[in-house]
Amino acid sequence: MIRPGDWLRRYGALLRAAWLQDLQYRASIVLWLLWGVTEPAVALGIWWAIAADGPVQGYARADFARYFFALMLVNQLTIAWDSWYLDSWIREGELNFRLARPIHPAHEAVAENIAYKARTAGMILVVWLIVAAVWPAVRLPFGAGRWALTAAAVLLAAAMRFLISFATGLLAFWTTRATAIMELHAGIALFLSGRLAPLALLPPAVARVAGFLWFPYMLAFPVDLLTGAVHGAAVVQGFAGQVVWLAVWVGAYRLAWTRGLRKYGAVGG
Amino acid sequence: MTIRIPQSAIRILLALWRLNVAEELQYRANLVASLLGTVFWIVTALLTLAVFFRHTTRLGDWDYWEVVVLLGVFNTLTGVIEAVLRPGIGRLAGEVKNGGLDLVLAKPVDAQGFVSFRRLDVWRFTDVVLGLTLAGYAMYRLGRAPSPAQLAAFGVTLAAAVVVVYALWVALMSLAFWFVSVENLSVLFDAVYEGARYPVSAYPGALRFVFVYLIPIAWTTTIPASALTGRLVPGYALVAAAVAGIAFALTRLLWRTALKRYSGASG
Numbered sequence: 143m144i145r146p147g148d149w150l151r152r153y154g155a156l157l158r159a160a161w162l163q164d165l166q167y168r169a170s171i172v173l174w175l176l177w178g179v180t181e182p183a184v185a186l187g188i189w190w191a192i193a194a195d196g197p198v199q200g201y202a203r204a205d206f207a208r209y210f211f212a213l214m215l216v217n218q219l220t221i222a223w224d225s226w227y228l229d230s231w232i233r234e235g236e237l238n239f240r241l242a243r244p245i246h247p248a249h250e251a252v253a254e255n256i257a258y259k260a261r262t263a264g265m266i267l268v269v270w271l272i273v274a275a276v277w278p279a280v281r282l283p284f285g286a287g288r289w290a291l292t293a294a295a296v297l298l299a300a301a302m303r304f305l306i307s308f309a310t311g312l313l314a315f316w317t318t319r320a321t322a323i324m325e326l327h328a329g330i331a332l333f334l335s336g337r338l339a340p341l342a343l344l345p346p347a348v349a350r351v352a353g354f355l356w357f358p359y360m361l362a363f364p365v366d367l368l369t370g371a372v373h374g375a376a377v378v379q380g381f382a383g384q385v386v387w388l389a390v391w392v393g394a395y396r397l398a399w400t401r402g403l404r405k406y407g408a409v410g411g
Numbered sequence: 412m413t414i415r416i417p418q419s420a421i422r423i424l425l426a427l428w429r430l431n432v433a434e435e436l437q438y439r440a441n442l443v444a445s446l447l448g449t450v451f452w453i454v455t456a457l458l459t460l461a462v463f464f465r466h467t468t469r470l471g472d473w474d475y476w477e478v479v480v481l482l483g484v485f486n487t488l489t490g491v492i493e494a495v496l497r498p499g500i501g502r503l504a505g506e507v508k509n510g511g512l513d514l515v516l517a518k519p520v521d522a523q524g525f526v527s528f529r530r531l532d533v534w535r536f537t538d539v540v541l542g543l544t545l546a547g548y549a550m551y552r553l554g555r556a557p558s559p560a561q562l563a564a565f566g567v568t569l570a571a572a573v574v575v576v577y578a579l580w581v582a583l584m585s586l587a588f589w590f591v592s593v594e595n596l597s598v599l600f601d602a603v604y605e606g607a608r609y610p611v612s613a614y615p616g617a618l619r620f621v622f623v624y625l626i627p628i629a630w631t632t633t634i635p636a637s638a639l640t641g642r643l644v645p646g647y648a649l650v651a652a653a654v655a656g657i658a659f660a661l662t663r664l665l666w667r668t669a670l671k672r673y674s675g676a677s678g
Contacts (some may be wrong), residue, residue: 177602184605191613192467199466265613322444329455358429
């Protein structure tokens with residue numbers, strides 16, 4: 143039986159290793175960050191042009207600015223590259239030594255995510271603060287309660303996106319196109335998770351379909367919480383959706399992991 | 412600055428490409444995967460436009476089908492990028508880091524030419540075909556038949572666009588000689604090129620200036636699409652050709668300067 147203190151020590155070591163590894167590649171990380179923010183920046187540019195003649199369904203230019211700045215931050219805090227890692231781990235046999243360790247490989251991945259996100263989201267926050275100093279449109283009203291709720295929603299969303307990415311990466315046990323499936327997922331998420339536009343601006347039927355799936359809970363819901371666009375019962379509903387879909391993806395991950403390992407014939411030495 | 416293209420260079424390239432094609436033909440399933448990927452990308456891009464055009468009738472004064480013409484041009488250039496540039500010069504950063512460039516420099520050929528055109532991902536040329544088809548279909552929906560002068564201008568501006576895209580890649584990848592540890596420099600291109608998906612007139616003034624003069628992606632999609640739809644006076648195609656010439660000359664100079672910094676890393 144492992145005590146909680148041991149877990150703290152283990153995570154301490156994993157986080158330290160991940161942080162130092164990232165430090166080596168800090169220039170590369172800045173480039174990935176840049177790549178991550180151009181899509182919302184371009185989307186903001188287009189909506190900015192469209193909203194020139196007045197608000198679009200209640201969204202004025204400043205609302206778009208706040209929405210996409212919040213989206214950049216939340217997206218960076220919840221993004222997970224794990225399918226690409228797992229795909230190469232499984233295909234090139236790098237999973238072998240990770241399986242031989244006395245700790246589940248997922249913990250290494252979680253630690254890497256925390257280190258990466260702390261660094262990149264920190265950079266976005268600093269840039270946001272500088273921009274907010276000169277551009278009032280992107281300032282957010284301070285509300286301790288709302289920010290605490292946002293933090294919880296971001297955590298749930300990050301956990302869910304991690305599990306989606308990890309579980310999909312595990313498909314590499316069966317197929318060589320696991321990352322293509324993840325890209326397909328990202329393409330659908332462009333619309334249904336709110337990366338392209340606030341969900342209210344999608345055709346109503348599409349927005350309704352999105353509501354039955356996990357996509358809005360990985361991005362749009364925490365973003366709306368941060369900008370103050372959801373209130374009352376919708377907040378409770380949002381958290382309920384997050385918890386339910388998180389549970390579903392935990393199940394999917396466990397199924398893929400146990401079935402996959404049985405199927406796995408190690409490659410490489 | 413001299414650019415000599417000896418006959419042997421062409422022979423070498425042809426031999427490389429022949430090997431390359433023979434190798435790729437072994438993986439015919441990749442054709443299907445590539446096609447599906449492109450179709451998925453085009454559908455995504457069209458749906459994106461559909462979302463924007465639910466709330467407006469014009470984007471930077473372009474109407475829906477005009478922007479679709481631009482998307483077709485974008486996809487055509489994506490084909491060139493994915494088929495030639497990414498598998499060729501896109502690998503430069505890694506080679507500067509691990510010393511693989513030594514093997515290139517030791518060869519009695521022009522290093523820039525060899526690095527740039529050594530490999531073809533032939534299946535990705537399907538993007539060129541699909542992109543031009545999309546642009547053609549959008550022209551049909553616009554109900555405009557381009558005049559011979561417009562078609563010629565389109566040909567010239569599209570060729571200029573390919574040169575400008577190539578120059579951008581060389582410029583970005585040359586950074587590897589200064590920032591040796593950065594292996595994912597190609598990501599920088601993807602980030603910048605994202606802006607080329609829409610007409611530059613849709614962007615705020617400052618950004619438009621950047622895209623026309625500093626990072627000249629306006630010349631890659633907006634200008635050829637304008638030439639085809641008749642927004643551009645055909646004579647301006649010569650300006651595009653001049654821009655391409657300047658961009659190429661500048662990056663050739665940059666490559667020379669950058670290469671002097673390289674001191675080898677393998678061994």
